[in-house]
Amino acid sequence: MHFTSEQPLDDGVLERAFSLDEIPGILWTPASASASTPAPLILIGHPPLGLRRMYPRLAGRARYYATEYGFAAATVELPGSGDRPRWAAVEQARADLRRAMEAGEPVGDEIVDALVLPLVEKSVPEWQAALDALLSLPEIGGPVGYEGGVISIGIRLAAVEPRISAANLFAGSLVPAAMFEEARQVGIPLQVLLQWDDEGNDRQAALDLFDAFGTKEKTLHANLGGHTGVPQFELDAGARFFARHLL
Amino acid sequence: MHFTSEQPLDDGVLERAFSLDEIPGILWTPASASASTPAPLILIGHPPLGLRRMYPRLAGRARYYATEYGFAAATVELPGSGDRPRWAAVEQARADLRRAMEAGEPVGDEIVDALVLPLVEKSVPEWQAALDALLSLPEIGGPVGYEGGVISIGIRLAAVEPRISAANLFAGSLVPAAMFEEARQVGIPLQVLLQWDDEGNDRQAALDLFDAFGTKEKTLHANLGGHTGVPQFELDAGARFFARHLL
Numbered sequence: 001m002h003f004t005s006e007q008p009l010d011d012g013v014l015e016r017a018f019s020l021d022e023i024p025g026i027l028w029t030p031a032s033a034s035a036s037t038p039a040p041l042i043l044i045g046h047p048p049l050g051l052r053r054m055y056p057r058l059a060g061r062a063r064y065y066a067t068e069y070g071f072a073a074a075t076v077e078l079p080g081s082g083d084r085p086r087w088a089a090v091e092q093a094r095a096d097l098r099r100a101m102e103a104g105e106p107v108g109d110e111i112v113d114a115l116v117l118p119l120v121e122k123s124v125p126e127w128q129a130a131l132d133a134l135l136s137l138p139e140i141g142g143p144v145g146y147e148g149g150v151i152s153i154g155i156r157l158a159a160v161e162p163r164i165s166a167a168n169l170f171a172g173s174l175v176p177a178a179m180f181e182e183a184r185q186v187g188i189p190l191q192v193l194l195q196w197d198d199e200g201n202d203r204q205a206a207l208d209l210f211d212a213f214g215t216k217e218k219t220l221h222a223n224l225g226g227h228t229g230v231p232q233f234e235l236d237a238g239a240r241f242f243a244r245h246l247l
Numbered sequence: 248m249h250f251t252s253e254q255p256l257d258d259g260v261l262e263r264a265f266s267l268d269e270i271p272g273i274l275w276t277p278a279s280a281s282a283s284t285p286a287p288l289i290l291i292g293h294p295p296l297g298l299r300r301m302y303p304r305l306a307g308r309a310r311y312y313a314t315e316y317g318f319a320a321a322t323v324e325l326p327g328s329g330d331r332p333r334w335a336a337v338e339q340a341r342a343d344l345r346r347a348m349e350a351g352e353p354v355g356d357e358i359v360d361a362l363v364l365p366l367v368e369k370s371v372p373e374w375q376a377a378l379d380a381l382l383s384l385p386e387i388g389g390p391v392g393y394e395g396g397v398i399s400i401g402i403r404l405a406a407v408e409p410r411i412s413a414a415n416l417f418a419g420s421l422v423p424a425a426m427f428e429e430a431r432q433v434g435i436p437l438q439v440l441l442q443w444d445d446e447g448n449d450r451q452a453a454l455d456l457f458d459a460f461g462t463k464e465k466t467l468h469a470n471l472g473g474h475t476g477v478p479q480f481e482l483d484a485g486a487r488f489f490a491r492h493l494l
Contacts, residue, residue: 109276150340154439181328196458206453210469219478220443232464233491237484244480 001115002134013066015059020133023126024051024083026058028233029139030066030194038141039072040246041134043127043157045148047173048119050082061147069239071246072140076130078150079122082187090118097174099199113175116152120179124156127191131163146240151209152179159185162165166245168238171206172198172227180212189217191241193234198227248380257492262306266339267380270373272323272446273305276386277313283435285388286319287493288381290374290404290411292395293322294420295337295366297329316486318493319387325378326369332379337365338393344421347445351430355405359421363399367426371403372463373429386441392489398456406432413437415485418453419445419474427459438488445474 004085005017012031017024033039041108042065046054054075062073093114095187100107105183127146133139143165146157159182168191190213194206219241223231259278262272280286289312291300301322309320312444340361341387359393374393381387390412393404401416406429415438433446435458441453457467467489468480 194256216471217478218466218471220469223467224463224465231464234488239479240483 001130009063010200011067013063013200015062018133020130022084023076023130025074025130026051026055026062027072027134028059028066028073029064029072030070032070033042033072033139036136037048038139039070040143040145040242041131041140042071042145042147042242042246043131044073044075045146045150045153046078046141047149048078048081051077052082053073062153064235065206065239065242067244068236069236069247071087071121071145071242072134072237074130074134076126077127078119080119085117090115107174109177113176114152116174116176117178119150120156124160126156127153127160131161132172140235143246145246147238147242149173151175153180155179155186158190159183166242169193169240170230172201174201175205175209180209183212184214186213187215189245190195190215190219191238192218193238194218194220194222195227195229196222196224197229198204200227248264249277254433256310258310258314260310262309265380266275267323267377267412269331270323270377272321273302273309273379274308274319274321274381275306275313276319277317278384279317280319282385285386285414285491286313287307287392288378288387289394289489289493290378291320291322291394292393292397292401293323293325294396295328297320300322311482312486312489315483316490316494318392318486318489319381321377321381323373325366326373327366337362354421356424360423360425362419363397363423364425365399365446367399367403370400371407373382374400374404375408378408382410390493392493394485394489395461396420398422401485402426402429402433405435405437406430411435413489416487417477419448419454421448422452422456427456430459431461433462434459435462436488436492437462438466438468438485440477440485441467441469442474442476443469443471444476 001020003016003018007015014029018026065071065073080090096111145166146164147168149170151169158167166189171194248267250263250265252263261276312318312320327337336464343358392413393411394415396417398416406413412434418441
């Protein structure tokens with residue numbers, strides 16, 4: 001991992017862009033983070049729309065975590081997104097999804113599998129490699145939380161990565177049937193966010209997924225509104241969830 | 248309303264027992280409450296088990312609200328409970344419910360209606376009379392929140408009492424079909440607590456009730472576990488919900 005830019009922000013947070021084996025990422029650290037007081041880390045997941053487009057939302061969350069709770073936060077670009085090379089198979093699946101939705105057809109399992117499973121397969125080891133690199137920095141200490149969507153990436157990470165102690169997942173994307181089985185393997189504390197009227201997401205499927213998670217501590221936060229209508233107060237509710245488990 | 252006892256607690260909270268037309272109640276006020284800085288009020292609902300039995304739970308919540316957020320809190324005895332006169336009709340319905348549950352039979356609508364509707368009819372005006380009296384105290388100021396179960400009492404109060412600005416309801420009791428219609432009339436911000444594995448409460452009915460509420464701002468907090476297993480952290484989540492709407 002090498003840092004490609006470094007910018008002190010006006011709230012005392014240090015924002016650094018990095019590159020890890022050609023994968024771009026961003027790390028935000030609170031002013032309080034040092035080798036003697038390393039900060040817990042939150043990995044911020046996001047949809048595959050490119051870091052540049054997602055930046056305002058990601059940076060807003062990271063700076064809130066850093067200034068209000070002293071957490072460090074980091075994110076990496078997903079395969080096939082942003083400045084990373086195009087990925088024909090996933091672009092094809094995305095086009096198939098768009099076509100089905102525009103035609104008002106049900107989205108078949110084969111479209112969901114083709115869209116999500118390769119992304120999980122490829123991105124989870126990348127998040128783990130980023131975790132290796134981030135945790136080697138003296139100012140970052142465990143434990144680690146993961147938050148956001150693509151929820152299937154979060155499910156896989158929560159199931160297989162022992163350094164992740166808690167996850168706050170957004171049930172806002174299509175979930176392959178195979179991921180329900182993996183959800184049963186998740187044993188860490190979870191908070192799951194559901195938009196009650198999410199136009200692109202089946203409510204009952206999201207409730208079934210919440211039910212499937214194997215962990216003994218899980219909380220569902222369902223709010224009225226569509227996919228992009230997550231209320232502002234859920235940012236702090238998520239931070240307090242992480243504070244309970246990471247501090 | 249007249250006060251029957253007054254006890255300063257070691258956290259600075261003042262606990263006063265009161266009587267209002269023979270109905271016992273308790274008021275807790277924070278040290279900060281005064282005529283010049285009146286405290287917002289939370290009405291704490293509870294199941295019809297008697298104030299004496301419910302006291303530890305109610306006082307714990309009230310003292311947390313007072314010391315952490317500066318809220319006053321109050322509760323009144325439900326009709327037919329505690330030291331109030333027995334109420335034969337409701338006791339009969341409760342016996343019918345117990346018999347049906349012990350026999351593993353489905354609980355019929357007529358049992359639910361007989362158990363809950365008279366309680367709503369009689370107790371809601373009593374909570375409103377208590378509100379009149381409490382808001383006449385110089386150290387108590389609006390706005391007002393309501394929390395707890397019996398959820399049907401909360402639904403009726405949220406629908407008809409304009410002085411209540413926000414409600415945090417526990418979806419942990421049987422709800423008559425007629426209350427779903429009233430739920431559609433509720434327009435204030437709501438938080439609804441659901442225990443995912445509540446043995447005495449149908450999960451799907453609780454989700455349907457959440458769906459029915461007419462308000463534009465509603466949040467469901469569902470947690471793993473049975474009726475009495477509400478996690479401790481939901482106390483603060485509820486307090487923060489009230490802080491958003493009452494402060």
